[in-house]
Amino acid sequence: MTVDQAATVVAGVLGAMLGSFLNVCIHRWPREESVVRPRSRCPGCGQTIAWYDNIPVVSWLLLRGRCRHCRSAISAQYPLVELAMGGLWAFIIWRYGVTWQAVSGGVFFSILLGIAMTDAREYIIPDEFSLGGLVIGLLLSLSRGSAGLIDAVIGAAAGFLLLWTVGAIGKRMFKEEAMGGGDIKMMAMVGAFVGWQGVLLTVFLGALLGTIVFVPLSLIGPKKLVPFGVFLSLGSAATWLAGSAIITWYRMTVLEP
Numbered sequence: 256m257t258v259d260q261a262a263t264v265v266a267g268v269l270g271a272m273l274g275s276f277l278n279v280c281i282h283r284w285p286r287e288e289s290v291v292r293p294r295s296r297c298p299g300c301g302q303t304i305a306w307y308d309n310i311p312v313v314s315w316l317l318l319r320g321r322c323r324h325c326r327s328a329i330s331a332q333y334p335l336v337e338l339a340m341g342g343l344w345a346f347i348i349w350r351y352g353v354t355w356q357a358v359s360g361g362v363f364f365s366i367l368l369g370i371a372m373t374d375a376r377e378y379i380i381p382d383e384f385s386l387g388g389l390v391i392g393l394l395l396s397l398s399r400g401s402a403g404l405i406d407a408v409i410g411a412a413a414g415f416l417l418l419w420t421v422g423a424i425g426k427r428m429f430k431e432e433a434m435g436g437g438d439i440k441m442m443a444m445v446g447a448f449v450g451w452q453g454v455l456l457t458v459f460l461g462a463l464l465g466t467i468v469f470v471p472l473s474l475i476g477p478k479k480l481v482p483f484g485v486f487l488s489l490g491s492a493a494t495w496l497a498g499s500a501i502i503t504w505y506r507m508t509v510l511e512p
């Protein structure tokens with residue numbers, strides 16, 4: 256096994272363990288509960304879950320998705336988030352090596368997954384993900400020196416102002432809350448990771464995806480609340496991975512053909 260392959264495997268295992276913690280955040284932060292205490296319990300019988308029953312993915316499979324004590328079902332969401340996080344961190348280390356860029360991308364994608372889950376489940380984007388992520392994004396930008404920090408601050412300001420403006424206009428036009436405060440704080444965080452051009456691309460992609468998915472749904476069923484954070488998360492991920500390529504393509508073919 257080469258050093259790179261070993262690093263990829265280690266990143267996958269650590270990612271799955273982080274995924275286990277992310278599950279706790281996804282469940283507790285929307286209820287403003289601590290993620291440190293108490294230890295995880297079975298929602299069915301209240302038994303504290305032992306460490307050997309809390310091994311990412313493996314324990315869920317061995318117990319066939321049931322509590323060891325009362326046999327009540329444990330949601331498949333737990334192993335799926337752990338699996339996604341393991342795959343995500345393995346991919347990012349495989350693709351970018353053990354670099355600050357990889358760490359930054361891994362942290363960013365983990366936050367986005369957390370936001371997508373809480374917004375899809377409960378229409379909430381906890382401040383711990385948005386504002387906490389903003390602080391982490393600004394700190395990580397320092398790995399690219401003061402220029403990196405300036406980019407991140409401008410990006411965060413752009414994300415905040417753009418969504419705040421869209422929200423203010425929407426409120427005036429439709430007399431309805433068009434943009435939640437959670438979306439505004441989320442885009443400040445996203446801006447710290449992808450810069451101001453990335454903010455524009457993210458919002459464009461998020462709105463496009465949201466329209467493609469939700470317009471057909473609203474035509475066939477009753478009016479639904481749109482978890483915009485889910486689509487902004489997908490747009491953010493695409494922007495982080497391919498944003499500079501898309502922006503360069505746009506400049507060369509649309510702006511200066």
Ligand SMILES: [Zn+2]
Nearest residue numbers: 297300322325
């Ligand atoms: Zn139980």
